[in-house]
Amino acid sequence: MDNGHYQALKSKHEALDAEIHAEEQRPHPDDIRLSDLKKRKLRLKEELSDA
Known part of the structure; x- marks a missing residue:
């Protein structure tokens, strides 16, 4: 994943x-x-950890 x-x-x-x-x-x-905000935040966290 690129830095940008x-x-x-x-x-x-x-x-x-x-x-x-x-x-x-x-x-x-x-x-x-x-609940929706927390789920969206968790998905982003998972995507960031895959980087």
Whole structure:
């Protein structure tokens, strides 16, 4: 995997982490949205670890 692609994945992973954190800070977090964000983050993490 080239460095540009790796950096793009890492950036997306960090953005999802920020979205998860923001959702968790809401008075009534949306559990379905949190689940979706966490699954997307995990897929990116797996793709990054394969690099």
